[in-house]
Amino acid sequence: MGLGRGKKACDKCGTVTGPRAYICKNCNSPFIFKNKSREDRNTKIIRNINWKELTKGDKIKVAGGPFFVHRGDFIPMGYRGKFLVERVDENGIVAWGLDKNAGFCHIWMNGDIQNKETGVWKTAHKILKLKPKTVEV
Known part of the structure; x- marks a missing residue:
């Protein structure tokens, strides 16, 4: 059975958390996020x-x-x-x-x-x- 919309599961312990969580609330392991491109990191918008x-x-x-x-x-x-x-x-x-x-x-x-x-x-x-x-x- 898949996760509901707006949920993600921890890779280590399987705890289901919200979509914007940075760290698992059960085992404190960090979630991996997509890296920004070099252009996005180095460009300022005026x-x-x-x-x-x-x-x-x-x-x-x-x-x-x-x-x-x-x-x-x-x-x-x-x-x-x-x-x-x-x-x-x-x-x-x-x-x-x-x-x-x-x-x-x-x-x-x-x-x-x-x-x-x-x-x-x-x-x-x-x-x-x-x-x-x-x-x-």
């Missing part, structure tokens, strides 16, 4: 940034952006993922994608407008700046 102040070489994480509404269905049309900034223009950010299937793109950051021909709503993307963590010695 949330409130002015996109016009980005410079060539900055790494950003992008979500949101333009969308299309068809019969009540929301269809995202924007970019998402990690990008390397090439330059900034008056309407947005020109960048290279860092993910496997990404290429060269223009990330829209200006105001909300609707294209009359296609019906696509252009809205600003949400961006986070990725900065390497500094290690103090």
Whole structure:
């Protein structure tokens, strides 16, 4: 019989505990957790940034952006993922994608407008700046 949802069992004594327990309450043996990737351990996220102040070489994480509404269905049309900034223009950010299937793109950051021909709503993307963590010695 399997464990219920949100439960885990100790490998040494078999005691069932909650999903977020770090140590078994019966035998005090630690649970093994998945290691974070090197990038996750060494990257600091900066949330409130002015996109016009980005410079060539900055790494950003992008979500949101333009969308299309068809019969009540929301269809995202924007970019998402990690990008390397090439330059900034008056309407947005020109960048290279860092993910496997990404290429060269223009990330829209200006105001909300609707294209009359296609019906696509252009809205600003949400961006986070990725900065390497500094290690103090």
